[in-house]
Amino acid sequence: MPRSPLTVEKLSKDINFFEGYVAKCEVAFASVSNTLVTDFISKYQQDDVIVDLVSVSDYIAHFNIYSNGEKQLHSLINIIREDINVIDFELIV
Numbered sequence: 001m002p003r004s005p006l007t008v009e010k011l012s013k014d015i016n017f018f019e020g021y022v023a024k025c026e027v028a029f030a031s032v033s034n035t036l037v038t039d040f041i042s043k044y045q046q047d048d049v050i051v052d053l054v055s056v057s058d059y060i061a062h063f064n065i066y067s068n069g070e071k072q073l074h075s076l077i078n079i080i081r082e083d084i085n086v087i088d089f090e091l092i093v
Contacts, residue, residue, distance in 0.1 A: 019046040026088040
């Protein structure tokens with residue numbers, strides 16, 4: 001039985017492409033461990049928000065936070081700022 005050729009449509013059929021906002025967030029921790037970073041991600045990740053660790057150096061962790069709404073990202077960053085020390089925050093459309 002011959003196979004049908006692959007097309008972009010077939011390859012992307014069940015892939016959800018991200019169309020929204022990204023916040024690049026730099027956070028200072030008193031100490032950094034795998035458990036602390038994992039706890040941070042699980043605390044702030046939601047059904048429609050993805051928290052992704054980019055890098056860790058010394059006591060500074062860099063995260064990308066993905067969301068469909070700009071207001072939602074600003075609100076989440078404000079909540080994080082109340083909990084811990086956010087050094088820098090940049091919203092990218």
